[in-house]
Amino acid sequence: MMQQHGLTEHELRAWRVSFEMVELLRTRIEQQLQASSGLSNADYTVLAVLSEAPGGRMRLYELGRVAGWEKSRLHHQLTRMSRRDLVLRERCGSRGMDAVITERGLAALEEAVPSHAQEVRRLFVDRLTPEELNRFADIAATILDGLRADRASAQVP
Amino acid sequence: MMQQHGLTEHELRAWRVSFEMVELLRTRIEQQLQASSGLSNADYTVLAVLSEAPGGRMRLYELGRVAGWEKSRLHHQLTRMSRRDLVLRERCGSRGMDAVITERGLAALEEAVPSHAQEVRRLFVDRLTPEELNRFADIAATILDGLRADRASAQVP
Numbered sequence: 001m002m003q004q005h006g007l008t009e010h011e012l013r014a015w016r017v018s019f020e021m022v023e024l025l026r027t028r029i030e031q032q033l034q035a036s037s038g039l040s041n042a043d044y045t046v047l048a049v050l051s052e053a054p055g056g057r058m059r060l061y062e063l064g065r066v067a068g069w070e071k072s073r074l075h076h077q078l079t080r081m082s083r084r085d086l087v088l089r090e091r092c093g094s095r096g097m098d099a100v101i102t103e104r105g106l107a108a109l110e111e112a113v114p115s116h117a118q119e120v121r122r123l124f125v126d127r128l129t130p131e132e133l134n135r136f137a138d139i140a141a142t143i144l145d146g147l148r149a150d151r152a153s154a155q156v157p
Numbered sequence: 158m159m160q161q162h163g164l165t166e167h168e169l170r171a172w173r174v175s176f177e178m179v180e181l182l183r184t185r186i187e188q189q190l191q192a193s194s195g196l197s198n199a200d201y202t203v204l205a206v207l208s209e210a211p212g213g214r215m216r217l218y219e220l221g222r223v224a225g226w227e228k229s230r231l232h233h234q235l236t237r238m239s240r241r242d243l244v245l246r247e248r249c250g251s252r253g254m255d256a257v258i259t260e261r262g263l264a265a266l267e268e269a270v271p272s273h274a275q276e277v278r279r280l281f282v283d284r285l286t287p288e289e290l291n292r293f294a295d296i297a298a299t300i301l302d303g304l305r306a307d308r309a310s311a312q313v314p
Contacts (some may be wrong), residue, residue, distance in 0.1 A: 006274040011282050016292035017158045019186075021297040023198070024225040024304045029176075029191050040314070041180070067183040117163040124175070125168050127303040137171035139285065139293045140178040146284040147181045 025123065032119040037112035042067075042077050044116065046087060047109040050101035057100040059092070068148070081105070181268070182280065189276040194269035199224075199234050201273065203244060204266040207258035214257040216249070238262070 007015065030041045039047070049066055050056050059064075064074040078099055081087045086105035092098040101109075125133060164172065187198045196204070202224055207213050216222075221231040235256055238244045243262035249255040258266075282290060 006271065006278055007282065011278070011290070012274075014290050015277050015281060017294050017301060018297045019183075020225065021301040021304070022183055023202075024238055024301060026176075026179055026183070027225065028304055028307075045180075068177065068184065114163065117169075120172050121163055122170070123304060123307065124172060124300060125164065127300055128296065132299070133168070133171050136296045137174050139289050140175045142289070143281060143284055144174060144178040144181060147178070147185055147280060150185075150280065 001040070028123060029116075033112060033116055036115045037108060039108060039112055043081060043086065044109070044112060046077065046081060047101060047105050047112075050087065050099060051106060051109055055100075056106070057090070057092075057098045060089070060097045060099055063099050086111060184271075190269060190273055193272045194265060196265060196269055200238060200243065201266070201269060202255070203234065203238060204258060204269075206261050207244065207256060208263060208266055212257075213263070214247070214249075214255045217256055218244070218252045220256050224312060233248060 022060050026041060033039045033041065033044055045067055046063070048062060050058055050088075060074060064071060067074065069077065078087060078089060081150055082089065084104075085102055086108060088100050088102055128136065182184060183198060190196045190198065190201055203220070206223055207215055217231060217235075221228060224231065226234065235246060239246065241261075242259055243265060245257050245259055247255050247257055254274060285293065
């Protein structure tokens with residue numbers, strides 16, 4: 001009914017199924033996380049990234065880069081998490097700030113991991129053949145590289 | 158550092174790149190929509206779906222199914238949109254309710270479409286070869302089918 005300026009019918013269909021998948025997959029993964037552990041997708045990402053960093057800590061700048069969040073989004077996310085004692089922020093040297101996972105944060109993550117991994121397997125990994133999984137991850141990496149490069153260039157003043 | 162119960166290292170890497178792509182792509186698409194037209198991804202979905210339905214209207218049940226939202230999420234979304242006069246809800250027959258796109262909703266959609274389509278092309282379509290686009294959409298459809306089937310079975314009392 002409406003003209004989709006600049007996309008062919010075929011491209012539009014490919015985009016729509018992809019975007020619907022994106023929306024529904026993240027919603028379902030988050031519902032399961034929330035129900036089983038009270039964590040959001042964003043909470044889980046922060047805890048998983050910090051738990052794997054040396055000493056469970058990371059510069060805010062680096063954490064924001066890994067998570068793909070702007071400064072204000074990262075700030076609000078860490079504020080909510082520090083109120084729940086999942087992370088804390090510590091000054092590191094004269095200028096930098098670190099995010100640090102707490103004992104409670106590590107315990108919350110360890111509790112969440114098994115059922116989260118099971119849900120990822122059920123809704124994603126087991127739905128695909130090994131070849132499809134590899135192809136999907138390769139194409140996702142291509143898209144992700146583009147998104148990151150675009151972000152980097154957009155931040156140049 | 159942490160054991161990822163039930164996922165191999167390879168599967169976990171495939172999932173992580175996929176999930177990061179999912180998160181960053183939807184964030185970036187929404188940022189562009191918000192900046193150019195004040196619409197969220199969810200607003201855009203509702204407007205696009207209704208604009209293509211006969212008479213610009215659809216049963217709430219059907220709209221929720223297409224968007225992949227539960228009843229309460231759909232309710233809150235439509236309440237926010239009707240406050241902005243983008244949609245309205247109308248009783249249809251003795252039991253059903255329809256969501257209907259308003260003139261203002263249609264105008265907002267038509268204003269948003271060109272730059273949204275351009276962003277979809279820039280961040281997604283043009284990053285991939287035609288073969289990659291097709292493969293990605295096919296695999297996304299497989300995942301989406303699984304998510305929908307799972308949802309349907311979860312709703313059986």
